Amino acid sequence: MNSKIAALMPFVDFLGAALGSATEVVLHDLTEPENSVVKIVNGHVSGRNVGAPATDFARAIVREYGDSNINFVTDYVCKTVDGRPLQGSSYFVRDEGEVVGMICVNIDPQPFRSLEDALNVFMEAYRHGGSEEYRDANLDAVRAAYSSSSVETLSLGGNDAGVVEQVRALMASMGKTPSELDQAGRMEVVRKLEESGAFLIKGAAADVACELHVSVPSIYRYLQKVRREG
Incomplete structure (x- = not known):
């Protein structure tokens, strides 16, 4: 160390x-x-x-x-x-x-948000203007934005998953299954994984190959092309 x-x-x-x-x-x-x-x-x-x-x-x-x-x-x-x-x-x-x-x-x-919720309930008696539905909608919107950001x-390590979860999330965002991805789609997945540093993890190429239903050499070819393109 x-x-x-x-x-x-x-x-x-x-x-x-x-x-x-x-x-x-x-x-x-x-x-x-x-x-x-x-x-x-x-x-x-x-x-x-x-x-x-x-x-x-x-x-x-x-x-x-x-x-x-x-x-x-x-x-x-x-x-x-x-x-x-x-x-x-x-x-x-x-x-x-x-x-x-x-x-x-x-x-x-979470402890602070629980306190905030309790204070909001308490303050309802003193808050003027705006409907309850409007206030609840605003609070839900803030929470949704916080979560989605x-x-x-x-990662805990092992199979909790860094790389596997990334591949699945990328395919979900593309609206594709592995069998529906063409070569350009697989290249895009490899490009985004490379940008995130995923291939620094030992065994990442094998995990990606398994998720994309291609061979490990194919993943290395995609990776070399991505790195050449910069």
Whole structure:
């Protein structure tokens, strides 16, 4: 493990204790993306443990900001594998300018939303103007927008699935089954997976080939073409 990452382990304990049980704090070693989680406090928030992989989102933001002078990103929405939204922020750990790790802080908003709901019920007696149906519709719209804005899925590792779930989601968004995809469609799936960093995961090509009902060499040919096209 990189010494700069190892030195942050006590800090992760501190943040977890200071921020409380509704906040997950995760230390990633990005030199080992397949099992990058080396320290986690309040892992019950996402259900992850030490040894879980780096998410596609983590790989993407490292590619985007790794060569910049930006040291952190905040206030993005991520989601657990069972679909619960969390508020995320990440700090980049650099070694001689290269991003080698991240500290991620993921807040479960549900306790605060439950409090908000209770306050809304209480305030109904003092709120003037607008029908109950109108207020409920607005609240539902806000919740729907919050849920649909998720950009990161916090993978547990193993077959919970990073790559497989991505392929299925991409095919669903295209409205196609594997047998309905032509070569251009399969290329598009591989292109989007490459952009997300999915092929950094060991065995990803075999998983993609299985989901698309093609051979592993075919996936590598598509991937080489995508990389040549830039």
